[in-house]
Amino acid sequence: MAASDTLLANAIRALAMDAVEAANSGHPGMPMGMADVATVLWTRYLKFDAADPHWADRDRFVLSAGHGSMLIYALLHLTGHARPTIEDIKNFRQLHSPCAGHPENFELPGIETTTGPLGQGLATAVGMALAERHLNAGFGDDLVDHRTWVIAGDGCLMEGINHEAIGLAGHLGLGRMIVLWDDNRITIDGAVELSSSEDIAARYAATGWHTVACDGHDPADIARAIDEAIADPRPSLVACRTIIGKGAPGKEGTSAVHGAALGPDIVAKTRLAMGWEPEAFELPEAIVETWAAAGVRSRDLRLAWEARCDADAQGAEFRRRMAGELPEGFSLQPYIDGLLANPQKVATRKASEMALGAINDLLPETVGGSADLTGSNNTKTKATQPLTRDDYSGRYVYYGIREFGMSAAMNGMALHGGIIPYGGTFLVFADYARPAIRLSALQNARVVYVMTHDSIGLGEDGPTHQPIEHLNSLRLIPNLDVYRPCDTIETAECWELSLRDATGPSLLALSRQNLPQLRTDASENRSAKGAYRLVAAEAPRRVVLVATGSEVEIAVEARAALEAKGIGADVVSMPCWSRFDAQPVDYRRDVLPKDALIVSIEAGTTMGWERYTGLDGLRFGIDRFGASAPAPKLYEYFGLTADAIATKVAAALEN
Numbered sequence: 001m002a003a004s005d006t007l008l009a010n011a012i013r014a015l016a017m018d019a020v021e022a023a024n025s026g027h028p029g030m031p032m033g034m035a036d037v038a039t040v041l042w043t044r045y046l047k048f049d050a051a052d053p054h055w056a057d058r059d060r061f062v063l064s065a066g067h068g069s070m071l072i073y074a075l076l077h078l079t080g081h082a083r084p085t086i087e088d089i090k091n092f093r094q095l096h097s098p099c100a101g102h103p104e105n106f107e108l109p110g111i112e113t114t115t116g117p118l119g120q121g122l123a124t125a126v127g128m129a130l131a132e133r134h135l136n137a138g139f140g141d142d143l144v145d146h147r148t149w150v151i152a153g154d155g156c157l158m159e160g161i162n163h164e165a166i167g168l169a170g171h172l173g174l175g176r177m178i179v180l181w182d183d184n185r186i187t188i189d190g191a192v193e194l195s196s197s198e199d200i201a202a203r204y205a206a207t208g209w210h211t212v213a214c215d216g217h218d219p220a221d222i223a224r225a226i227d228e229a230i231a232d233p234r235p236s237l238v239a240c241r242t243i244i245g246k247g248a249p250g251k252e253g254t255s256a257v258h259g260a261a262l263g264p265d266i267v268a269k270t271r272l273a274m275g276w277e278p279e280a281f282e283l284p285e286a287i288v289e290t291w292a293a294a295g296v297r298s299r300d301l302r303l304a305w306e307a308r309c310d311a312d313a314q315g316a317e318f319r320r321r322m323a324g325e326l327p328e329g330f331s332l333q334p335y336i337d338g339l340l341a342n343p344q345k346v347a348t349r350k351a352s353e354m355a356l357g358a359i360n361d362l363l364p365e366t367v368g369g370s371a372d373l374t375g376s377n378n379t380k381t382k383a384t385q386p387l388t389r390d391d392y393s394g395r396y397v398y399y400g401i402r403e404f405g406m407s408a409a410m411n412g413m414a415l416h417g418g419i420i421p422y423g424g425t426f427l428v429f430a431d432y433a434r435p436a437i438r439l440s441a442l443q444n445a446r447v448v449y450v451m452t453h454d455s456i457g458l459g460e461d462g463p464t465h466q467p468i469e470h471l472n473s474l475r476l477i478p479n480l481d482v483y484r485p486c487d488t489i490e491t492a493e494c495w496e497l498s499l500r501d502a503t504g505p506s507l508l509a510l511s512r513q514n515l516p517q518l519r520t521d522a523s524e525n526r527s528a529k530g531a532y533r534l535v536a537a538e539a540p541r542r543v544v545l546v547a548t549g550s551e552v553e554i555a556v557e558a559r560a561a562l563e564a565k566g567i568g569a570d571v572v573s574m575p576c577w578s579r580f581d582a583q584p585v586d587y588r589r590d591v592l593p594k595d596a597l598i599v600s601i602e603a604g605t606t607m608g609w610e611r612y613t614g615l616d617g618l619r620f621g622i623d624r625f626g627a628s629a630p631a632p633k634l635y636e637y638f639g640l641t642a643d644a645i646a647t648k649v650a651a652a653l654e655n
Contacts, residue, residue, distance in 0.1 A: 003290040005219040008043065009035035010274045011078060011287045013247055016070040017270060018280040019092035019099070019431065020261045026093060027099070029245040030068030033216070034151060037240050040222045041180065042075055043294040045230075047146055049302040050080040050295035053109035056322045057148045057305050058298075060112050060128045060416065064101040064121025065153035065182060067259065073099045076110045078288075081293030083108055086281055104156050105415065105443045112442040113415050117435055119159030120408050125150045125371050126169045127412020127421070129177035129235070129529035129629025130387075130397070134367065135418045137393035139318050142308045147230075151181040154192050157181065157200055169235045170208030171400075173389035177235040178226070183216070185246040190255050204237045216240030220440075238284040255389055275378075320417040323364045324446065324502045330362055332496045334523045336489060343517040344488045348510040348549065349452040353378035356422075359495060360384055360395070363420065367413060369397035369451075370424040371406050376512075377424030377452050401477060404428050407436030407449070413487035414445040421500060422448035425466055426458075427509050428476060440505035441479040447505040448498045454509040455603035456638065457550050462628030471509060471548075472608045475577050479504040483576050484602075485527065486552035489519035490575050493527035497579075511550045518552060518573075531579025531591055535559060537568030544592060546572045546612060547601040555601050557642030558649070565650060571597070574612075599649055603640055618652055620645055 012035040020026035047059040063072045064415035070092065079083050085098050089255065091097035098107040102116030112128070115121035121454055129148040136144040156162060165527070171175055181200070185192045201211040210232040210410040214225035222240065245257030249269045262270065271277075278284060309315040337357040344351070359365050360383040368384050370377045380396050395490035398407040403425050410421035430437065440447045456466045475482050483494035483506060491510070498506035518534060519526075526532045531546070535556060543562060547555035552573045572591055574580060592598055598617040600609040606621035611620055622638050635641055639648075 003287045005039050007287055009039040012074045014276055015074040017267050019070050019089050023093040024261050027067040027259045030065055033242040033244040036217045037180055037222055040219050047298045049139040049299045055302050058613055059147050060148045062112055062121045062125040062150045064115055064156045065149050067116030069103045072103050078291035080292045081110050116168045116586045118155035122150050122152045122156050123161045123405055125407035126165045127409035128416040129174040130417050131413040131416035133392040139314055143318050153182045161404045164402040167207045168405055173575035174235045177470055178229045180238045180240055182242055183239045184242045186244045186255050209235045210234040213239040216242035288467045300463045332492050336492050339488050345514050345516045347512055347514050348485050348491050349378045350573050351488040355492045355495045357381045366420050368394050368422050369399050371399045371403045372401045377450055379450055381422040403432035407433040410447045411440050411445045414467035415446050419546045424450035426453045427451035427470050428465050430470055441477050445504050446502050449507040452510045453512045454624045456634045457513045458513055459631040460628050463625040469605045471604045481506045481576055481578050484509040484549035485575050486549055486573050487515055489522055490527050493525045513548055527575045529583050530576040531572050531574035533570055533574045535571040537570050538563055538567035541568040543569040544596045545599050546574050546632035548574050551601040554642050558645040561646035574596035605650050
């Protein structure tokens with residue numbers, strides 16, 4: 001006999017209580033409050049097969065309120081996923097347990113995205129919903145026909161990114177996205193009314209969403225609201241009125257149950273109130289069987305889909321894209337050979353546009369965009385028509401002034417699969433996008449950030465728009481390759497490296513000003529090593545000039561001035577610190593020998609360059625905010641000219 005919805009939900013509550021109690025750490029309130037909603041969703045609506053959590057046409061479920069991680073861990077375990085096991089759950093929040101404090105997509109299949117930073121899960125889900133519509137437009141209903149579901153809390157809806165995300169989703173008419181709002185009216189500080197009095201439903205409606213409310217503890221009413229959301233063509237917000245910590249005597253409905261273990265006494269009273277007799281981490285057989293049946297409810301749908309995909313003329317191509325594999329033989333070498341035959345003096349943002357022209361012709365999975373800076377970022381090519389609510393087949397998204405929302409949406413597209421997203425803004429506005437960039441790196445998402453106007457070289461817009469600390473602050477993020485190419489060849493090489501890396505994001509920092517093509521050979525991708533000797537010394541080597549981006553040209557000119565004085569100098573172009581750091585020590589020592597004065601040149605903060613120059617080296621850069629003036633005047637003012645650098649290097653050698 002199948003267990004009732006209430007018993008199924010109580011199983012979630014019991015596991016959440018037990019795991020948090022065992023860890024003496026965690027957030028039991030949200031899983032207990034949303035257990036009824038999650039039960040209805042996972043047993044009646046969510047399309048998934050626990051035996052194949054990577055099924056390409058599964059529904060995507062995002063727990064945006066990631067602090068309530070025991071909700072998703074309980075659901076995955078109960079529905080028969082291979083992991084988490086009950087032992088994993090017993091080790092909740094412990095070292096090496098896949099049941100981390102917040103859900104991590106790299107720890108457990110079935111977790112679509114890493115969540116915890118509030119608001120980002122919902123914003124990432126927008127990208128997943130967008131990816132579903134885009135791929136549906138190309139491959140049809142037989143291969144792509146699923147929904148994106150989100151459980152979000154009050155915090156997710158308060159965060160500023162929520163405004164950006166729902167505006168984009170409403171504008172694009174992403175009707176396959178349904179957000180289940182845990183409307184418990186409690187935050188850590190206490191009642192929501194302490195800090196907010198806005199009409200959430202009205203705000204969503206104003207951005208083009210459908211809204212509906214339900215009793216979050218009445219399965220029939222929950223199902224009614226979900227049915228209404230499914231029937232409406234707009235994205236939907238379902239306000240589920242719930243009680244945080246439902247069932248915990250003396251604590252339910254209060255902030256006390258949000259982020260701390262209930263304590264043995266309250267756990268015992270809660271079990272009594274629920275009529276829950278099993279010991280900790282134990283589940284009645286009828287409940288186990290009913291939940292397991294939910295885990296295979298869509299198996300026939302999956303098997304039918306597999307057969308359709310195998311028979312479909314586009315099936316192999318769809319599987320390739322979803323696997324994240326590039327087409328066989330993909331290479332930018334023919335394009336690079338054309339640059340060698342016809343050198344170009346252009347800004348690297350233009351060089352990026354030129355490379356994208358070749359890339360977008362070769363890779364149908366790329367989807368580009370910009371946060372309202374298309375003409376400045378040079379991110380749109382002839383092959384990329386607009387993606388709109390009337391034509392989801394387009395490959396270019398006009399994100400509007402939504403840097404954070406754009407970046408989170410790109411994470412969602414990458415994690416959904418089938419798309420390699422790239423998006424542009426000014427490098428200084430990486431600050432707006434940084435939390436999403438960090439999550440790109442944390443969850444191994446192949447996203448390419450195109451950040452132009454990368455230095456004081458942007459000129460007259462002044463210090464508000466001139467990046468100073470940005471390059472090195474971004475280089476601090478683990479698993480993020482930050483590229484700053486010096487010319488057209490390096491730009492193409494960095495693009496190819498970014499596209500080939502399916503294990504994490506890349507960021508291209510590109511110039512506004514024109515730069516000469518310094519490379520005259522491209523028999524191998526020299527940028528792949530992160531740094532390389534661009535020009536070797538002619539006189540006995542005493543100096544190595546290490547530069548990035550637009551300053552490589554200055555280094556080449558400074559080298560000529562030093563050589564004219566009989567001082568041998570190498571020029572090393574270093575487009576990517578992280579790649580250079582990953583090279584064998586012998587290679588790094590050859591590029592940066594101990595017997596030479598190492599000099600760094602970059603139009604940004606000098607902090608961090610000591611790792612390459614050593615304490616005795618020289619570091620040319622800018623350790624203050626910039627100024628408003630034409631770029632050449634600024635370079636002269638800040639001492640970033642070949643003559644100024646050569647003079648100081650020669651003086652240092654004399655001393």
